[in-house]
Amino acid sequence: MATLEVKDLKIRYSRSGPEILKGVSLSVSPGDFFAIIGPSGAGKSTLIRCINRLVEPTSGEVFLTGKNITQMGNRALRRARRDMGMIFQEFNLVERMSVIDNVLSGRLGYVGTVRSFLRMYPKREIRKALELLDKVGLGDFVDKRADELSGGQRQRVGIARALIQEPKILLVDEPTSSLDPKIAREVMGMIRTMSQDMDVPVLCNIHDVQLALEFSNKVIGLQDGIKKFDGPTRDVDKATLDEIYAMEIL
Numbered sequence: 001m002a003t004l005e006v007k008d009l010k011i012r013y014s015r016s017g018p019e020i021l022k023g024v025s026l027s028v029s030p031g032d033f034f035a036i037i038g039p040s041g042a043g044k045s046t047l048i049r050c051i052n053r054l055v056e057p058t059s060g061e062v063f064l065t066g067k068n069i070t071q072m073g074n075r076a077l078r079r080a081r082r083d084m085g086m087i088f089q090e091f092n093l094v095e096r097m098s099v100i101d102n103v104l105s106g107r108l109g110y111v112g113t114v115r116s117f118l119r120m121y122p123k124r125e126i127r128k129a130l131e132l133l134d135k136v137g138l139g140d141f142v143d144k145r146a147d148e149l150s151g152g153q154r155q156r157v158g159i160a161r162a163l164i165q166e167p168k169i170l171l172v173d174e175p176t177s178s179l180d181p182k183i184a185r186e187v188m189g190m191i192r193t194m195s196q197d198m199d200v201p202v203l204c205n206i207h208d209v210q211l212a213l214e215f216s217n218k219v220i221g222l223q224d225g226i227k228k229f230d231g232p233t234r235d236v237d238k239a240t241l242d243e244i245y246a247m248e249i250l
Contacts, residue, residue, distance in 0.1 A: 001066060003169050003201050004028040009050055009060035020046050022225040023060070028169060028201050033192055035216035035233070036205040039245050042222040044205040045089075048173045051203070052084045053077060065168055085162030085200070087191070089174035091154040095147040099138060099157055102146055103129040106161040125164070132160040136190060152183035159191060163198060170195055172204035176211060184208065188215045209241065 009024045021043045028034050036044045049055040051062050053069060062069040069080055085106075093102045104121050121129075133139050136156040146154060155175060162170060172191060176184035188206075192215050195202050206212045212219065212233075219236050221229035221244035228244045229236065 002027045002029045002063075003032075003065060004051070004203065005061075005063040006047075006051065007061045007063070009047070009057050009062065011046060011050055011055065011058045019058075020225050021050065021057070021060075024222070024225070024227050026220055026227070026230060028203055030199065030201055032201040032203075032218055033195065033216045034201070034203045034218045034220060035212035036203065036220045036222060037207075037209055037212050037244060038222035038228075040207075041224070043225040044207075044222055045173055047222070048171050048203065048205050052081055052086065052171060082165055083168040085165045085167035085170045087155070087158050087162050087170065087172040087175050089177050091146075091151075091158050093146040093154055093157055093161075095145070097146060098142065099133065099144050099146065099149070100126075100129050100142045102157050103133060103160045103164055106164040129160070129164055132164055133157075135194060136160050151179055152187060155179065155187050156190065159187075159194065163194060163200070166198075167200055170200050170202045170204075172202060172206075174205055174207060177207060184211060185214075191215075 006024060006026045009021050010019060011021045012019045024047060036047060038044055046055060050057045057070065064080060064083060067080065072080060094105065104125060107121065107125050130142065133142060136159055138153060138156055141149065141153065146157065149157065175191065176187055179187060188211050191202065213236060216233050218231065219229060219233050220227060221240065223244050223246060229240050
């Protein structure tokens with residue numbers, strides 16, 4: 001069974017406004033690292049945010065491990081979001097909190113707001129946070145504040161925070177857009193390696209085509225909200241990219 005199924009997803013932000021996604025469908029299975037590519041304004045970030053309902057789709061369905069996300073009420077949706085680790089473009093860290101507290105905030109859906117605020121985390125979860133910080137190369141930065149970190153370090157904290165949820169899937173929205181090329185490649189490699197180690201499939205919106213082709217095994221190509229390509233990365237050639245980007249300079 002696929003981990004994630006998206007069926008005929010459509011969205012427009014107002015009744016008279018343009019349709020941003022025009023019937024997009026896709027399927028993510030265990031072992032997949034799916035890259036979403038396409039020109040600016042193609043609907044890549046909107047697709048990611050519709051899947052976890054940060055943006056409400058106009059129509060269509062999203063299934064996570066067989067459960068219909070689009071039909072869930074608020075309580076059920078909060079539980080379902082535990083299974084969707086999110087890595088954001090702008091990191092979304094709490095600047096004044098320590099690195100380890102930012103990572104542990106990924107367990108908020110399990111321990112509750114009050115216990116999280118009082119930093120009353122079980123020892124098992126603290127050990128898991130320390131282990132993940134070691135894996136992302138920040139074992140010596142545990143007590144540093146988030147606002148003392150570089151962009152690449154902040155994104156590593158974001159990776160650890162997403163993975164401490166023990167998610168069924170990682171949803172990744174432009175993780176490298178504010179990073180220099182060397183750090184961007186390191187971050188993408190880290191996401192791929194750690195997702196493979198934890199057996200978590202990835203759906204990643206990324207603007208850098210070369211990084212997308214280097215680190216993914218499957219690709220979704222969007223243009224103006226329409227799916228132009230859906231298949232193995234090895235099948236993406238120049239003609240495919242020309243169609244997706246409509247001759248835009250890559």
